[in-house]
Amino acid sequence: MTINGWMQIAVFCAIVLALVRPLGGFLFRLYAGARTFLHPVLAPVERGFYRLAGVRPDAEQSWASYALAMLAFHVAGFLAVYGLLRLQGVLPLNPQGFAGVTPDLALNTAISFITNTDWQSYGGEATLSYGSQMWALTVQNFLSAATGMALAVALIRGFARRSAKGIGNFWTDLTRSVLYVLLPACIVFALIYVALGVPQTLQPYLTAKTLEGADQTIALGPVASQLAIKMLGTNGGGFFNANSAHPFENPSALSNLIQMVSIFAIGAALTNVFGRMVGDERQGWAILGAMGALFLAGVGLVYWAEAGANPIHAAIGLDPSAGNMEGKEVRFGIALSALFAVVTTAASCGAVNAMHDSFSAIGGLIPMVNMQLGEVIVGGVGAGLYGILLFAVVAVFVAGLMVGRTPEYVGKKIEGREVKLTMLALLCSPAATLLALAVAIVVPAGLAGLQESGPHGFSEALYATTSAAANNGSAFAGLTANSPFWNVTLAIGMMIGRFALIVPMLAVAGSLAAKSKVPPSAGTFPTHGPLFVGLLVGVVLIMGGLTYFPALTLGPVADAFATAAGDTR
């Protein structure tokens, strides 16, 4: 580890922190229906959409109609993506002449993109046409991210409102998220990426003569536009198979920094929106504090693990001072690869700038744990906030009793119904991960996808099921996942991880919104201080971590001990 490395990490953290309040304030006004500086231009467009769709923007929806609208929207989105991918061969913007996508791959990809997972069983430049990338995937990148933001705001309204029947309007929240936040920001980011050297073209792939005189095909395409939303929407589906490790998708240290910041920007700002909406910004900072503590611990561990040399390499005489550079890009180095790995798994993004499979055992363990904790360390846009608020409900319930009152969080009493729904929501991701894993590592079709045997192979499978259920989408590259078995298994995991959590979460929002607010007093369990931050971290670690302890022991932990012992299995 070097001072330089830590300073790069510090610069990243400082930029994200500096963005929290301004962006939070903007989002707060936007979702409250107040005017922002973009309204003069965009408000007529927004009204036009509502008129076209026949939506009354201020019509409040109950949690159930909100959930129904959300689900219906996703069914439509799924059918559209599935159809577009299957018909790719006959659709325009296909200069390479790719054939239609196979049914299981189209299924996996469609679910992957509507759930904001962006798990890629396909290789982008070898399977998908420009058209498919643009109208199937990029569109869903916007919509799934906007859905996450809408859902987070709906849950926040549950906490903020008193004795209310509705939790907002899904169509309005969705439209505003796309129109005022994602679209303008992505236009700016795409232009910046183009300036930094990312291609943006509809021209076919180039063929270049190498120095040896061989022909080399250089893949191109509308990369910058997809890259912008892939990061800002924490989608993570790369235009190229190598994702942000590819020089066209992440050319420089600067583009790398912008990408990492845009992964965290909205997620971190939403904590501030939470604070503002419940009338106490400190509540938001406390949530961000808990996220930050877990994040820094993760970064420190991965950086430490990757900066250390592989003992087996050292034993055969390789210079240990370089650290573990296997699978990393030289233009990013150890610190930025470690940071990117933690950011992308903490935030449900799944873009990668290095191959996690090549990380040391502990370096690969942390990204897995990040996802297994429920992607609540900043998390996916919106998803991270509603995830950690569910943990906060559990933390407040367990520890809140210890102050001798019925537990309450930001003035809302946490009672049987909320506990039931919260447990239901928190149960679905471990269930999807562990059950899929338990099947995958014993059936031949599952084992066939693993590159290694032993603990490392176990880690590959564990990483895949975890990534799917957590809607992350990053992969331990060793797994060959484009087979009917893995495509279907992971598609199920992604569905459960997204929707089985969202529906009870919205029910919690509805139940909370209907409650009156308890005014705070000296007897109220304080949820804005360091004590609560520590408690929340503890609950996230125990609830999230203990579930996976056996699996982690047999995967990365066994792997780490084996490596330390010089065992090369």
Place this chain on the structure above:
Amino acid sequence: MSAQPRSLLDPALIVPALGSALLKLDPRQLIRNPVMFAVEVVALVAVVLFARDLAVRSPSAGFSGQLAFWLWATVYFATFSEAIAEGRGKAQADALRRTRSDTMAKRLVGQGGDYEEIAAPALKVGDLVLVEPGDLIPGDGEVVEGVATVDESAITGESAPVIRESGGDRSAVTGGTKVLSDRITVRITAASGSSFLDRMIALVEGAERAKTPNEIALTILLAGLSLIFVLAVATIPSFAAYSGGVVPVVVLVALFVTLIPTTIGGLLSAIGIAGMNRLVRFNVLAMSGRAVEAAGDVDVLLLDKTGTITLGNRQAAEFRPLPGVTARELADAAQLASLSDETPEGRSIVVLAKAAHGLRGREMAPLAATFIPFSAQARMSGVDIGATKIRKGAADAVLKHVKTLGGQIPDELGAIVERVAREGGTPLVVSTDARALGVVYLKDIVKGGIRERFQELRAMGIRTVMITGDNPMTAAAIAAEAGVDDFLAEATPEAKLALIRKEQEGGKLVAMCGDGTNDAPALAQADVGVAMQTGTVAAREAGNMVDLDSDPTKLIEIVGIGKQLLMTRGALTTFSIANDVAKYFAIIPAMFVALYPPLGALNVMGLASPQSAILSAIIFNALIIVALVPLALKGVSYTPSSAAALLRRNLLVYGLGGLVAPFIGIKLVDLAITSVGLA
């Protein structure tokens, strides 16, 4: 009911509990507690596995046999904790039941005072019964005629007899209490089986114990956690198969039981029962567990000034006449108005009149006087001697009375009243017919130590509101002296009710106590309404707690008990969940070390062997339940302080303690069982 808290080691409690704990193993009963039910199911599985090991003469039969034993012990310890908590209530219930012997009732028939003897259980609501000295009152009711001294020690444990009389706020009588003197006619208000005594017995026995809202929520959380661990454990065989090994089912069973929150699961109902019992020991009966929990949540306490904040008896300290009236003249009128007034204030006026002006008490009868008693609506009392109306009472009430008689109010009166009020006294205006005479200065004496109590309450985030019939100025002076946060002056029952509604609309929970029939609406509206045992039937029906000692100060203790109950639950839940970390470190290396030998490095406790590690974890898990039974029954220690301070302390003790304690405990058990050769 005065049953003293018995020692936990009292054989009279333990022996029956040992037996009834066995009965509670019945799965039909245990299913109410999902965590312990799950343990029972897997304990059965363990027995089957043990039997199989025996049948095939497997060398691991000793191990699986011990595991099965300790799993059953875990369930048994949990039911035992519930049985012993109930046992303490049962002892109290038995004492009560003895008083409910088969009394005969004298039911009045017709108008003439004739009665027929019938068995008490045959009485119906509305029956009129005659109760004579030495008789047990046959059922709950209301005195409709007469005054009697009643021995209520069977219910309250208080041996001094109390007065029960028709009308007013002391009309309620309880079945099973004994009339000592005089005869009264009682209208029965509760049918046999639903009387106060029956309800008390059911409550302290825990027979009617329904789960409280908070308990239900906690049970759901624990069940949810258990489900997560079902997943974590059920997927292990497949993981092990991939790694080329097999994990014995009995080991999986052990891991599962140590991971699910058995500590809190086992003690949850004992904590609830013990909370009710603690109230009972304070001579307070909660009509439901919900009320006890609500007590912990209370934000606002409405406290009657008299008897709670100030000593019940205000003393007349001075006569302050108007110009043109002598002090003696005022004292004379005040004394006449007070001669038949049996309130302490009335008596103190008579005493002061004698001490200051040598006025002796007079017989009322020859004066042909009619006593006008105090009423909450009129807010004055007095006497009519012939056509002369002498009144004393609250300033505005007497002034209104004087005005209606056509009298003039001298300007100086306002000044006198105001000065008395500002000094914290109660001004009592005295009038004869249409003429105001002056003011009696009644001095209120604030109870010693009450100021500090209110400070504690404030630290806990509870606001205190003093309720008083005094005028605003007097109320403000006393409120300042006593240190309450707010006061409601010139309070009428309607104003009280309105105040409660207002606080509740702001999302606050309100507690109050009351005794009179006119308190009933407010008692019913309050989230915690404590009715005094001496109060009326209506008040007792409206409240959700009854204080057998009729001591309004107890509201403060009730809040403390409610908080302690919730804190105990939270503390043991946190402890239970934090324990899991150590248990994982005991069992996981033991389970997987055969698959990957380097994993032995995770055995941070240095446990002797895989078998001893697993046994130690399961033994620790069982024994910790027994070890925590006293804590569950007594409740965690509780000193009133802010939520932040409480949380810091409890997180440190039960969170951090829960993380560390099992590492030490499991290691100790491991040392013990390996030294005696059990593993």
